[in-house]
Amino acid sequence: MSIWRNFPKIKINSVLPFLLIFLLLVGCSQTNNGAEGNKDHPDMITMAWPRDIGEMNPHVYNPSQLFAQSMIYEPLVSYQKNGKLKPELAKSWDVSKDGKVYTFHLRDGVTFSDGSEFNADIVKKNFRYNFKK
Secondary structure, rough: OOOOHHHHOOHHHHHHHHHHHHHHHHOOOOOOOOOOOOOOOOOOOOOOOOOOOOOOOOOOOHHHHHHHHHHHHOOEEOOOOOOOEOOOOOOEEOOOOOOOOEEEOOOOOOOOOOEOOOOHHHHHHHHHHHOOO
């Protein structure tokens, strides 16, 4: 015995117009999906990546991390589209005649996000870390 048998039968022709009007109103209503961004921080960009980017180590090459690392770490030099080196943290550099000694002249006034100073000791620590591997 069905419980629906006790309810009055409603013709679909009388319900359909109301259903269509309801769907039209819902479809045309304004929604806030956050696309306009955070109004408290208009200079902030939120970005999503389809997978875990892994360890954020500038000394490890992983193509899926390069986009994120480039927003956090700055190199001494970088390559331009034509393959030439462009100064970044190093404003210039000298190479010895035998090609074995590189002397980088660092930019002044550079600090890390915590306010600590960028200097030659930090660069040496990074090179030593790489050569240990």
